[in-house]
Amino acid sequence: MFEVRVTTKRGTSVADLHCESDHCTLGKDKNNLIVLHGWKVGRSHAQICLKEDGIYVFDLESRTGTQVNGEKIKNYGPVGESDIIQISDYLIQTKITAELSPVIPVNNNLAGNLFGESREQNISTSTRAATSQSSSTSGQGKKEKSVQTPTSEALPDLELLNEWRKRTHDKLIEFMDLRRIDLNEMGDDELRKFTNNTIQQILSGFNDFPTHLNKQELSRQVLNEAIGLGPLEDLLEDDAISEIMVNSKDQIFFEKDGQLIRSAITFTNDKAVISAIERIVAPLGRRIDESSPMVDGRLKDGSRVNAVIPPLALKGPSITIRKFMKERLTADRMIGFGSLSQPMVSFLQACVTHKQNLVISGGTGSGKTTLLNVLSNFIPDNERIITVEDAAELQLYQPNLVSLEARPPNQEGKGAVAIRELVKNCLRMRPDRIVVGECRGGEALDMLQAMNTGHDGSLTTIHSNSPRDCISRMEVLVLMSGMELPVQAIREQIASAVNIIVQQTRFSCGSRRVTSISEVNGIEGEIVQLGEIFRFRQDGFDENGRVRGYFEATGLIPDFCEDMKRRGLETDLSLFEKGHRL
CATH class of the missing domain: 3.40.50.300 (P-loop containing nucleotide triphosphate hydrolases)
Known part of the structure; x- marks a missing residue:
């Protein structure tokens, strides 16, 4: 019996499983024990085998090859616990174990924080297929169906997450209207603090709030959408992302390391997208409405923004952000x-x-x-x-x-x-x-x-x-x-x-x-x-x-x-x- 742990180069955990048999295969084909994605991954890319004197890894004549400790190999062994096996952007470590434990698949997506996962773990999301390379996948032991990184359509509880985010956001607007609060009189810090406290009160008042949802993370997302740029906030903070594209409220893509990836979380509705656009262009003295449905602007850090709204944008409000590098490029x-x-x-x-x-x-x-x-x-x-x-x-x-x-x-x-x-x-x-x-x-x-x-x-x-x-x-x-x-x-x-x-x-x-x-x-x-x-x-x-x-x-x-x-x-x-x- 042996254990296989798969992570990405950025340290994101992909799979941590115990293999009951004496071998396991890795590749993009669904029949593999560990399913990896990306055009640099072969259908059956490599095999890890347990022999009498230790663990061996074999490259299955893949096009891009398999590396151990930075060197290309055809076969290598025995593999030590400190040896790093690399396939595409995945790093793999193995060790022999006599104990069996249940497989723990990891779903890496931006919405994962709502289930209590760490924020660092969820920076990279979505699959990259054909021209888009996957940043994470996960698999289960034996020959059970592997758990793949979900896109926004495949997230199991995405509808529930969006429902609670929308419900909380609507309550927040209703609270502001009833209290007749003049937000224009507040400074940025005061507004953020007041809005955050209000959201916490609203969430505390829900008796039917699902226990498996993370209130703190949901509160953060509602706060970003209410007074910030919503789901774009996390993407803007990631220095590896160079461009962000919002096709509609439920379609957000970003370019990372030269590849396009689809984001797993979305805006609540079209109104939230338009509100984000208005927050960008209003400080610049520009406007966007039906009479002027296109606008160019920039963020505080210098990032370039283009936005188009209906009736010109048929699928809904669209935003394109060309990010500005925080460090001076020399x-x-x-x-x-x-x-x-x-x-x-x-x-x-x-x-x-x-x-x-x-x-x-x-x-x-x-x-x-x-x-x-x-x-x-x-x-x-x-x-x-x-x-x-x-x-x-x-x-x-x-x-x-x-x-x-x-x-x-x-x-x-x-x-x-x-x-x-x-x-x-x-x-x-x-x-x-x-x-x-x-x-x-x-x-x-x-x-x-x-x-x-x-x-x-x-x-x-x-x-x-x-x-x-x-x-x-x-x-x-x-x-x-x-x-x-x-x-x-x-x-x-x-x-x-x-x-x-x-x-x-x-x-x-x-x-x-x-x-x-x-x-x-x-x-x-x-x-x-x-x-x-x-x-x-x-x-x-x-x-x-x-x-x-x-x-x-x-x-x-x-x-x-x-x-x-x-x-x-x-x-x-x-x-x-x-x-x-x-």
Whole structure:
């Protein structure tokens, strides 16, 4: 007899069982004794066997392999109690035991706290199937049906939980109305304390409250929904989560480690979702209602928020939150993530310092704004910087900084201030540098004119899939300005204004990398000439399914580096040797 304990890398317990037979198999197939999920887990991934001299583990020719103490194995044994077996993101320990005890399956989900489970245990939820990898599963001994991590549809008591949360929330609103309490007169701390005490009184008054529900956790969830952001509070506190998506009151997804996961708990109703949206946008002086059913905003920490409500959103109110990193993201950290190499960072820093005009190109969610933030902080402290954004996200630390933010129209449809007007206005504010969060319309023309009229070293981002597409995209955006300019004139403006295009790409595995750094070399005939300086060359996938590859130089030496050398400035041209891996 032996015992098998399965946890995730984050320490979340998945399964703790005693095996009565002399072997057990692990994999994603339901016939396995321990069922694991995720595309990196094979149908029958590995087998643990008890022999006369101890426990052995065998890899069953899985695609991603099995590791023991960080090394890939085909078979290994005997396995000691301190040895760690790893399958995908699961860590497994075994030990021989003569005693039998009942199997204790663990359901890891955000709603689990209502049954008395610890909050730390419930950070990761839901299954990841196909493109989404599971963070936890559990199984039972012998050949009984395994207990899998439930989604919001599969939680056994989800309806009961929602019912009590809604019932408590309704009582809270009724109490506030009857007492005619003016919440506007209370400060944030006073309001939270008063609301929490009221919820405790309401829960104490229920004679039919189920004994197996955790009142303290239910109280916390009702409090968050009443004066906070409801189930989004836990997701916002998890630093590993980069994006949160509310499709409707009962569909909440989040992106974690590049994978989409469905949250197990939900909002009580559509009204609770709309209330959360209003709490986000009200301090910003913005509104959302049927006459203005879309809004952009930001949280206190700088996270970007977009919300859409009916009649535009057919399934119910929708929220998308792009979280802002709490720690300052530096170039060194991006190198650590594998987003780019040290020589590429040195080159881009030289570009910014010596006032080259940069355009960061990439698709949605590829990390353009993050890279723009990092590069913007290379601007010397003695220069005056004006930033222009739709919703303020950039976090610059230079002393001489002015941040401008666009404004939507008021209820009468008046008072809107577009990015283009802000770009025009910032030219009158004596800027040394202009940083535009994103060009998505006619402001591209004004940005090009600024780059051509003495505001060298300006930076911006554009949605496009390659440096060549970036040129075409800029042409389209300039035409959106309403100026009937010939295409040839637009291309000449682009070739004269833009010096460097940095291409950022998000791969299917969730990783983000700078895949190309190109220089604009002027125009020949009707074609804007591009010269690629650095590129990312992909050469397959690693055992974890992540894109594998390397950065290399193409052999092209940028014009401005040669100019720097002629002026006697220090320049390491060896970085640009052809085929040089970075």
